Amino acid sequence: MWQVTDEFDRVLDLRRDGTTFIGDVDPGWSIGFAVNGGVLLAAIGRALGAVLDDRGHPDPLVVSAFYLGAATGGPFTILTETVRSGRTVSTAQASLRQQTGSGEQERVRATATYGDLNTLDDGQVRTTVAPPRLPPPDECVRSVNQVPGVDVPFVERLDLRLDPACVGWALGTPSGRGEMQGWLRHREGREPDLWTLLLAVDALPPVTFNLGVTGWAPTLELTAHLRAHPAPGWLRVRAWTDNVAGGLFEENAEVWDSADRLVAQARQLARPGRA
Amino acid sequence: MWQVTDEFDRVLDLRRDGTTFIGDVDPGWSIGFAVNGGVLLAAIGRALGAVLDDRGHPDPLVVSAFYLGAATGGPFTILTETVRSGRTVSTAQASLRQQTGSGEQERVRATATYGDLNTLDDGQVRTTVAPPRLPPPDECVRSVNQVPGVDVPFVERLDLRLDPACVGWALGTPSGRGEMQGWLRHREGREPDLWTLLLAVDALPPVTFNLGVTGWAPTLELTAHLRAHPAPGWLRVRAWTDNVAGGLFEENAEVWDSADRLVAQARQLARPGRA
Numbered sequence: 001m002w003q004v005t006d007e008f009d010r011v012l013d014l015r016r017d018g019t020t021f022i023g024d025v026d027p028g029w030s031i032g033f034a035v036n037g038g039v040l041l042a043a044i045g046r047a048l049g050a051v052l053d054d055r056g057h058p059d060p061l062v063v064s065a066f067y068l069g070a071a072t073g074g075p076f077t078i079l080t081e082t083v084r085s086g087r088t089v090s091t092a093q094a095s096l097r098q099q100t101g102s103g104e105q106e107r108v109r110a111t112a113t114y115g116d117l118n119t120l121d122d123g124q125v126r127t128t129v130a131p132p133r134l135p136p137p138d139e140c141v142r143s144v145n146q147v148p149g150v151d152v153p154f155v156e157r158l159d160l161r162l163d164p165a166c167v168g169w170a171l172g173t174p175s176g177r178g179e180m181q182g183w184l185r186h187r188e189g190r191e192p193d194l195w196t197l198l199l200a201v202d203a204l205p206p207v208t209f210n211l212g213v214t215g216w217a218p219t220l221e222l223t224a225h226l227r228a229h230p231a232p233g234w235l236r237v238r239a240w241t242d243n244v245a246g247g248l249f250e251e252n253a254e255v256w257d258s259a260d261r262l263v264a265q266a267r268q269l270a271r272p273g274r275a
Numbered sequence: 276m277w278q279v280t281d282e283f284d285r286v287l288d289l290r291r292d293g294t295t296f297i298g299d300v301d302p303g304w305s306i307g308f309a310v311n312g313g314v315l316l317a318a319i320g321r322a323l324g325a326v327l328d329d330r331g332h333p334d335p336l337v338v339s340a341f342y343l344g345a346a347t348g349g350p351f352t353i354l355t356e357t358v359r360s361g362r363t364v365s366t367a368q369a370s371l372r373q374q375t376g377s378g379e380q381e382r383v384r385a386t387a388t389y390g391d392l393n394t395l396d397d398g399q400v401r402t403t404v405a406p407p408r409l410p411p412p413d414e415c416v417r418s419v420n421q422v423p424g425v426d427v428p429f430v431e432r433l434d435l436r437l438d439p440a441c442v443g444w445a446l447g448t449p450s451g452r453g454e455m456q457g458w459l460r461h462r463e464g465r466e467p468d469l470w471t472l473l474l475a476v477d478a479l480p481p482v483t484f485n486l487g488v489t490g491w492a493p494t495l496e497l498t499a500h501l502r503a504h505p506a507p508g509w510l511r512v513r514a515w516t517d518n519v520a521g522g523l524f525e526e527n528a529e530v531w532d533s534a535d536r537l538v539a540q541a542r543q544l545a546r547p548g549r550a
Contacts, residue, residue, distance in 0.1 A: 064339035120522035247395035
């Protein structure tokens with residue numbers, strides 16, 4: 001159902017059987033032993049897109065995913081259910097599962113509302129925030145595996161260039177500001193699309209690294225809004241937290257395209273890593 | 276299962292039968308013919324809280340609700356399903372339904388992760404945003420029904436005092452800034468709790484009113500993070516949008532308690548009203 005041109009497209013290359021989809025995710029998309037949440041979100045988005053395209057609603061407008069347990073590299077199944085099919089939007093649900101030694105385990109439960117971004121578009125754009133200010137990609141830092149004691153092959157899968165002002169954590173001198181930003185594109189010349197945006201909203205290192213909290217930050221839930229098809233070229237991603245409190249933090253993300261359009265907004269609730 | 280002391284508690288007074296809950300919402304909680312989304316969210320939160328309290332996880336940490344169609348005043352049923360029960364958090368789902376002339380209709384599909392806010396709390400609070408600056412409640416504007424052509428009994432159900440800087444829309448002179456803020460408390464002396472926060476995140480008039488777009492703004496999805504039990508007294512609620520584009524807008528909300536703590540954060544995706 002999908003033309004496979006690069007590694008990301010391989011994750012999206014799902015085999016459909018009615019409302020069930022079978023896929024395979026390479027362990028190279030992992031952080032430690034756990035597959036990155038954005039990659040799973042993209043696969044789920046793609047599956048629901050296939051189901052709701054049947055109803056004229058191919059584009060995810062809002063996707064909410066609850067992460068129930070770490071997914072590992074290998075085969076997965078996505079069960080889908082259409083919750084409501086309307087005139088301008090439709091809502092559906094997905095359950096991503098994997099077989100384990102102790103039976104099938106649900107990894108992600110997601111709900112999403114889809115529509116047609118081009119049909120919804122009334123031409124009005126009133127964006128009151130500005131794209132992140134970043135040095136050119138060549139003056140940014142290629143993301144390399146800097147998480148102490150954890151193998152992060154994921155960072156090799158994307159062309160991610162972090163703002164040098166945000167990488168002090170990798171040198172033991174975190175900035176003290178809960179922010180992270182950088183440039184993002186696929187490695188093999190593939191242009192960004194809506195599935196890339198679902199990946200991009202969870203592709204940066206946790207913002208808590210800049211607060212001096214190392215250790216990966218497991219996501220409880222992530223909601224992404226996709227607002228426009230991205231223009232070709234680099235994406236810019238900015239992530240920040242306003243509220244680290246009570247053993248939890250929220251991480252906000254904005255994704256801007258090469259035409260300076262805010263193409264995605266997302267927020268997740270996560271638990272700070274253990275130092 | 277609940278001591279009924281005021282009108283809000285009547286909405287939360289659900290009759291439980293296993294995993295199913297039956298309730299009744301007074302038409303006084305409506306905007307036009309549709310019951311306010313925050314009231315439905317509170318009822319759903321209460322039902323899931325009863326289910327997950329059985330597992331030691333009474334407090335909603337994150338709730339995502341997809342609004343499928345307008346609910347009307349009257350009886351409703353909430354079906355629940357526990358998705359995953361873990362050591363520190365559990366995830367469950369809810370479907371709010373109503374009987375209509377043409378059969379049972381699903382109004383809201385919600386998913387939530389619950390835990391124990393007191394157990395999760397590690398004492399760390401690092402909030403980098405500030406509470407809204409508001410004139411005292413007595414110098415703010417009691418919210419009255421100002422939506423042209425629409426009956427909004429909902430505004431009489433709460434003691435809501437809007438910042439005078441945000442009510443130009445009611446006088447035909449919208450501020451041009453997509454912001455809305457004010458004080459909020461229950462009418463009858465009931466102190467705020469986590470269910471109040473679920474109501475509060477969707478209790479202000481749409482921020483688009485201040486952009487000169489009248490007409491109600493239907494919510495597609497709303498995600499709320501509850502971060503602490505609120506202190507007694509007034510709540511302050513601030514809502515704003517950063518991105519009105521492509522026929523959709525996001526509305527962000529913060530709820531602060533009387534102890535200056537950011538107790539809830541929320542974001543919804545909505546469609547601007549038709550002028």
